[in-house]
Amino acid sequence: xxxxxxxxxxxxxxxxxxxxxxxxxxxxxxxLMLTPxxxxxxxxxxxxxxxxxxxxxxxxxEFSGLIVRELTLKTYGELLRPANFDIIIRTxxxxxxxxxxxxxxxxxxxxxxxxxxxxxxxxxxxxxxxLPLWSSYLVKVYAWKLILAKEGILTYxxxxxxxxxxxxxxxxxxxxxxTSLSVSYIxxxxxxxxxxxxxxxxxxxxxLERVPASLIEAxxxxxxxxxxxxxxxxxxxxxxGVVAGSIFTFSLTLGDYIIPQIVGSxxxxxxxxxxxHQGTAxxxxxxxxxxxxxxxxxxxxxxxxxxxxxxxxx
Amino acid sequence: MTTAVLFRQVSRHFxxxxxxxxxxxxxxxxxxxxxxxxxxxGKTTCLRLIAGFEQPSAxxxxxxxxxxxGVPPYRRNVNTVFQDYALFPHLNVLDNVAYGLxxxxxxxxxxxxxxxxxLAMVKLAGYGARRPAALSGGQRQRVALARALVNRPRxxxxxxxxxxxxxKLREQMQEELKALQQSLGITFVxxxxxxxxxxxxxxxxxxxxxxxxxxxxxxxxxxxxxxxxFVADFVGSSNVLPPALTRALGGPEAWASLRPEALRLTxxxxxxxxxxxxxxxxxxxxxxxxxxxxxxxLAALLPxxxxxxxxxxxxxxxxxxxxxxxxEAG
Numbered sequence: 147x148x149x150x151x152x153x154x155x156x157x158x159x160x161x162x163x164x165x166x167x168x169x170x171x172x173x174x175x176x177x178l179m180l181t182p183x184x185x186x187x188x189x190x191x192x193x194x195x196x197x198x199x200x201x202x203x204x205x206x207x208e209f210s211g212l213i214v215r216e217l218t219l220k221t222y223g224e225l226l227r228p229a230n231f232d233i234i235i236r237t238x239x240x241x242x243x244x245x246x247x248x249x250x251x252x253x254x255x256x257x258x259x260x261x262x263x264x265x266x267x268x269x270x271x272x273x274x275x276x277l278p279l280w281s282s283y284l285v286k287v288y289a290w291k292l293i294l295a296k297e298g299i300l301t302y303x304x305x306x307x308x309x310x311x312x313x314x315x316x317x318x319x320x321x322x323x324x325t326s327l328s329v330s331y332i333x334x335x336x337x338x339x340x341x342x343x344x345x346x347x348x349x350x351x352x353x354l355e356r357v358p359a360s361l362i363e364a365x366x367x368x369x370x371x372x373x374x375x376x377x378x379x380x381x382x383x384x385x386x387g388v389v390a391g392s393i394f395t396f397s398l399t400l401g402d403y404i405i406p407q408i409v410g411s412x413x414x415x416x417x418x419x420x421x422x423h424q425g426t427a428x429x430x431x432x433x434x435x436x437x438x439x440x441x442x443x444x445x446x447x448x449x450x451x452x453x454x455x456x457x458x459x460x
Numbered sequence: 461m462t463t464a465v466l467f468r469q470v471s472r473h474f475x476x477x478x479x480x481x482x483x484x485x486x487x488x489x490x491x492x493x494x495x496x497x498x499x500x501x502g503k504t505t506c507l508r509l510i511a512g513f514e515q516p517s518a519x520x521x522x523x524x525x526x527x528x529x530g531v532p533p534y535r536r537n538v539n540t541v542f543q544d545y546a547l548f549p550h551l552n553v554l555d556n557v558a559y560g561l562x563x564x565x566x567x568x569x570x571x572x573x574x575x576x577x578x579l580a581m582v583k584l585a586g587y588g589a590r591r592p593a594a595l596s597g598g599q600r601q602r603v604a605l606a607r608a609l610v611n612r613p614r615x616x617x618x619x620x621x622x623x624x625x626x627x628k629l630r631e632q633m634q635e636e637l638k639a640l641q642q643s644l645g646i647t648f649v650x651x652x653x654x655x656x657x658x659x660x661x662x663x664x665x666x667x668x669x670x671x672x673x674x675x676x677x678x679x680x681x682x683x684x685x686x687x688x689x690f691v692a693d694f695v696g697s698s699n700v701l702p703p704a705l706t707r708a709l710g711g712p713e714a715w716a717s718l719r720p721e722a723l724r725l726t727x728x729x730x731x732x733x734x735x736x737x738x739x740x741x742x743x744x745x746x747x748x749x750x751x752x753x754x755x756x757x758l759a760a761l762l763p764x765x766x767x768x769x770x771x772x773x774x775x776x777x778x779x780x781x782x783x784x785x786x787x788e789a790g
Contacts, residue, residue, distance in 0.1 A: 360543075361548060369534050378563065
């Protein structure tokens with residue numbers, strides 16, 4: 147009886163032969179896999195970004211309203227005019243406040259999910275965090291407008307609890323207050339916080355999950371109180387996740403133009419300014435310059451995070 | 461002599477699992493104490509009970525005469541060398557070693573000096589600026605050791621300290637650990653599943669099985685006079701003889717242990733018993749020979765250099781009667 151062949155003959159068919167050919171040329175396989183997404187990313191995404199960047203160096207003729215296609219920094223100069231600069235300061239402050247609050251709120255939830263939740267509880271965690279993302283963003287924002295309105299359910303509950311003076315005190319604070327939560331910066335802040343919180347929780351939880359339990363035990367073993375363990379081991383190791391989450395909350399807040407439109411005072415945020423300038427005002431260069439602001443801020447933020455060693459543990 | 465660690469009827473249950481079950485333990489100050497057993501036998505849980513990572517479900521633990529229940533790990537003057545070393549990846553070697561001093565607010569200059577000293581003690585002077593990821597397994601182990609010892613603990617716990625190292629390095633570290641323990645005089649408690657490691661390093665060994673301590677004694681006592689079948693089989697894989705066979709080989713009617721190296725090959729009929737060679741296993745320094753005797757197979761160790769029999773050959777076996785060690789039934 148003949149022994150079976152040690153090396154099987156090539157299998158028939160085009161698919162099998164293609165598989166053999168690709169196996170011998172891993173470089174070609176990689177090229178074929180990466181080309182379509184790279185083309186998409188390169189042309190559609192980076193290309194449009196570059197076009198935008200170019201637009202921001204054009205200017206608008208104030209009399210004719212036509213775009214002057216000559217490279218100039220004049221449009222960036224306009225960003226520094228008080229009306230425009232206020233918009234930038236307002237948006238960056240809001241984004242920073244939302245990010246800090248989201249990080250503080252997300253940490254205990256992410257920590258519980260990463261360290262303690264198992265099986266059913268873990269499923270419940272994912273469901274609880276993801277479920278709000280499944281419903282329309284507009285529906286959620288309008289729901290919040292109703293919740294925060296002067297005649298809304300929040301006022302009703304606070305009234306029932308006898309906490310109206312607290313609300314009134316809060317609303318009487320200059321700048322962030324207003325006639326009701328739904329037309330104040332506090333309201334805008336609360337809705338931003340609600341809508342972007344999952345984007346902070348998920349990367350934080352993933353980062354905390356990667357911190358080995360033995361490192362936390364080791365810090366306690368070496369004499370660190372739970373607070374010291376948090377400050378010297380858990381937070382530094384979870385920092386990449388915190389930074390990733392804060393990139394989401396920060397940049398999403400910087401660019402959003404719907405939430406401040408529906409909930410809040412009528413003062414503009416960057417997103418609204420872009421929307422207004424490229425649409426009704428027809429000032430594409432200024433809209434483009436406004437769009438560059440969040441990009442630059444995120445770049446500076448990432449550079450600082452890297453310098454602080456946020457990615458050293460990766 | 462002061463008792464460093466004392467367990468009285470200590471149990472640790474995880475749901476229905478009795479990881480540690482009514483354990484009594486007395487570890488003397490300055491002792492090198494080994495906890496030996498297969499995985500899941502409760503030895504690591506005992507170590508974690510001393511460190512404070514686990515709290516007993518029942519029973520009483522004292523560390524240097526003080527009640528340890530309810531005392532968190534960070535208030536115990538006990539340090540651990542973890543099985544995976546648990547070095548902090550975001551800190552360099554010096555800051556890893558100085559960590560325990562840092563959280564106790566020792567001034568920077570002093571803690572760095574002491575950390576340097578500890579690194580020199582484990583022969584890693586000058587490695588302070590490196591990251592743990594840039595070190596070899598053996599070097600990481602030394603850093604973990606320095607990081608624990610810099611705190612001058614009363615008890616040092618080592619969880620499978622040499623498990624991840626290759627054979628050569630393991631033997632070298634065994635000697636170094638032993639020398640370090642003797643020069644420092646600190647109580648060392650280590651956990652291992654490697655009987656050779658336990659016998660060669662420890663002053664005394666506790667053999668664990670199914671959450672209980674089966675036997676405590678010096679390595680000689682454990683090896684020469686195993687108390688139960690489990691100890692005889694786990695430590696040095698002895699010939700474990702059922703009562704009938706012990707009787708047939710000239711002992712009392714009880715379970716007994718007969719060490720393979722105590723058996724000598726003789727000509728057929730010349731020894732205490734005759735049999736045929738069932739199989740050979742070459743081990744380098746010796747050859748382990750299975751001899752079929754009285755319906756059982758006895759293992760005999762033949763030192764290298766002696767002529768080895770061939771399978772099927774008739775041989776005799778002889779031994780010193782004192783080598784036949786009767787045991788409890790357990």
